[in-house]
Amino acid sequence: MYDKNNLARLIISCPDKKGIVAAVSGLLYKNNANITESAQHSTPGEKPQFFMRIVFEIQGLMDEKKGIRIKLEKDLKKLSKDINMSYGVSYLRKLKRMAILVSRMDHCLNELLWLWKSGDIEVEIPLICSNHEDLKELAEFYKIPYFYIPVKDGPLNAGEGLKRHERKLLSLLEKENIDFITLARYMRILSPGFLKSFNKKIINIHHSFLPSFPGAKPYEKAYEKGVKIIGATAHFVNDELDAGPIIEQDIIRIDHDDDIDEMKRKGKIIEKNVLSRAVKWFSEDRIIEKGNRTIVFT
Amino acid sequence: MYDKNNLARLIISCPDKKGIVAAVSGLLYKNNANITESAQHSTPGEKPQFFMRIVFEIQGLMDEKKGIRIKLEKDLKKLSKDINMSYGVSYLRKLKRMAILVSRMDHCLNELLWLWKSGDIEVEIPLICSNHEDLKELAEFYKIPYFYIPVKDGPLNAGEGLKRHERKLLSLLEKENIDFITLARYMRILSPGFLKSFNKKIINIHHSFLPSFPGAKPYEKAYEKGVKIIGATAHFVNDELDAGPIIEQDIIRIDHDDDIDEMKRKGKIIEKNVLSRAVKWFSEDRIIEKGNRTIVFT
Amino acid sequence: MYDKNNLARLIISCPDKKGIVAAVSGLLYKNNANITESAQHSTPGEKPQFFMRIVFEIQGLMDEKKGIRIKLEKDLKKLSKDINMSYGVSYLRKLKRMAILVSRMDHCLNELLWLWKSGDIEVEIPLICSNHEDLKELAEFYKIPYFYIPVKDGPLNAGEGLKRHERKLLSLLEKENIDFITLARYMRILSPGFLKSFNKKIINIHHSFLPSFPGAKPYEKAYEKGVKIIGATAHFVNDELDAGPIIEQDIIRIDHDDDIDEMKRKGKIIEKNVLSRAVKWFSEDRIIEKGNRTIVFT
């Protein structure tokens, strides 16, 4: 319908007050933009904050000679000062570069790569990295470089082995100019040092309906508790284990006949769907973090 | 959070082109409006159409002396000519007036009245009308006038009895200045003449997942067909039976143990929830008809 | 289809071993029973336990002169000793007697009473009791005695006022020969002494997806956490707050536009449906407790 070469996305955030929509839409109009999608949200409370996602089309947008983007970005910069606005603009022709980290389970990786090949998730995937060799063949089937970086010693989240693993990983991420990481059932806990060094978004899938059952063995805990519904949660990674801002969740009903193995089997389907949606939304600039919550313009 | 006295809703529809958002938001800004909610949609195709719903706040909006509404409506009228725009503006302090038509089943009426009393559906309900006396007590419990207008002869959708019924009904609707009708499992088919005379929106609940099983006995048909999921559909009424624009649908899973009675029992819960959502959305100006489809800004 | 006068339900539980089904079905066959429904479950693990629910029909079952029940119960007693079986038998003509406790919110009570009047929940309701007067009219509409027993002093779960309240309540429950209690958003915590004295099942609805957000203000906590799905949980009451065996749960999706009031509004629909299902299942002997889990034969 629209020519992707001419499309851009604008995300803004600023203190809520009169005239923001008029100012932003006026700016876009003056830059010959046609707004194709638009969504906004205001947080309640004493200091209301305004959030907006706009997709727009400008003829000749990516033509360097025309200088359209330079003019647009200059205007946005000026407006951002006038109304105390944070913003980000992205161009649909420039895909985000995603690294995937995995361990041994294949369900999330298989789904992500299938969606990627189908064109349903539009990113570049320069690398898949793992502490195990198990998923090498799957990566090769999709012709994506697979880096096996074993972790030799230490417990889950410490030790010299992990440090070496993270150092190698960071160097790969930097070399490949990675924009964000997806943890597709990667079973190591990334260190605070790693998070600080990488300093970009990391999306994780946790195999429970958070905040219930964080940490290890959530299906076992859910079975013990006797819940009637299990779930999965995609969230941004921060310093606290399984406590970062939630992006998406989904659930499936279980009954007393479902033992832990059956819960895991059913759960895999939910996990891969939830993670896929989160990755797709992030790739399309649909997610804004606000404290420990997310605004998701679906 | 916001003072309802100062809130209004604007619905617009026009051929899609550059600058519409800028024009509308600029108009509102000049009228001192703060946009609190906004959603838009463009239909695909060769002649794209643009739709928008905006909720905004203007201090002193309902104060006759200030003339704010007169100014606003004048500006909107002017803009509507400039950009070939259809529009409607409504003020939250002025509730829509809904009539409910019922027959003998109480589940939809019970839910609507409970939600109305709870303040979850904000309308005025000047009258409930029925071709049976069964639900009189329920109406009285909620202190709403109940008009029993029996239909003496003729089949479901014809006969002198139905004509008399419809004439009395029309006169009641006119007298009470009714804005829209909700058919809460009303088991008569309103005649084309009635629809033409009333000439406002009528919301119906059909007890199947349309377009499957229109007409009578949908649960019986669903049982025969052996479907694994049943549903309910709220739609606007038009001249064709159970074929008007769909507003909302929902479903529930059944299995081979569910006989027709059990399907009806489970279905009632879905019917009342689907109808309630449709009525709530309509009362909040969230629904726009476009041909045989609806745009619903939830 | 079947004559309720001739129907009975048998619930059994025993260590799992060969021949149980043969023994029980043989016993029923010798008592001229036709099995109309049957479901079984074996818990996994080293000491597997077997559970079964059977509905059966015997001609003349309730005819005292024929002595059918005496013979049946004698045979069951004998078998229970032979295979170390716990069991319970109930007759469909004898409805369970349920007391409902409420405070001020009407959504759960309204739904339960509507389902009861519709014949969808088959119990006797000799009394509704509350620490507030708010829901008296609703009880009267359904012609059920409403007892207002105020709690004058003390915090939520202590104080002389609560003790008096519980003493009066216990005396009512005993007088009316109540079989089980349903807490339909009753906002007092029943004391361990009360639970011990009553010593029968109590079903509660908690307005969160347990084990997330137990205790007070779950919607507020869910909002803070930024979850994308909220839920409700029906469970048996035990000494630990909101931690008894879970009977049923359900959820609804929310998004960033839903503030706490909107979450409460959406949550009410889930709460009343979850509680209704739990009460219906209990009234039909579909629930077996096993430690902190429930087996629910739906």
Add this chain to the structure above:
Amino acid sequence: MYDKNNLARLIISCPDKKGIVAAVSGLLYKNNANITESAQHSTPGEKPQFFMRIVFEIQGLMDEKKGIRIKLEKDLKKLSKDINMSYGVSYLRKLKRMAILVSRMDHCLNELLWLWKSGDIEVEIPLICSNHEDLKELAEFYKIPYFYIPVKDGPLNAGEGLKRHERKLLSLLEKENIDFITLARYMRILSPGFLKSFNKKIINIHHSFLPSFPGAKPYEKAYEKGVKIIGATAHFVNDELDAGPIIEQDIIRIDHDDDIDEMKRKGKIIEKNVLSRAVKWFSEDRIIEKGNRTIVFT
């Protein structure tokens, strides 16, 4: 938990009357069987029919020397005559042999093969057959023989080309001793002659919520109709297009922003999940056909 070598499944169907459960469970007990799962269903109506699925364990079941199966099958044959019972017995060690037919879309095949490799669907897959070459690589990744049998001429469901295609296919199916076929978005209509010759079950996935939108282009039809929920349906194939007994259905919510491409994208996820469940259930003898309905013991 249980040793698969010792497990068998029994499916029975007979006119409903007293003593069936006792007779069957007695027979199993005498054959030293321990019942591990059991489910039953009686159809309502004047000539009630009884259906049962039992999973049982017998020590040494597959040991030819012990003759356990010969004895068991002899006893079943005798009982089947006594109570006019149809039955089928299968042994878990002997997997069903499934052929998969595909055209060009990969989503269903990819999911089925992933579940098969994961051990979640336990069948043998001796062959995948297609009228296109597109999915050859995917089959090779899972090391399953892929037969490309092009259809050269004629419309979708006729012509000499299709006849040749079906003849080759039948010869392959016979050679590989195939027990059932799964159509994983195979875009040819199998001829009545083929169905008659193959004479075993064929499972198809249709990309709509049947009976809505049978035949070609269901997403296009759903868009035109303006439905708010789309679905997918797995069913057994019979002579009538998309009208065979329904095995499983599922749905996903859409809104006015979802164009046909987006509906297809969302629909793929539903299609592959619904088909996978149907195939899994069939492989585990959970599905019984009864006229145009199915009984599914999940």
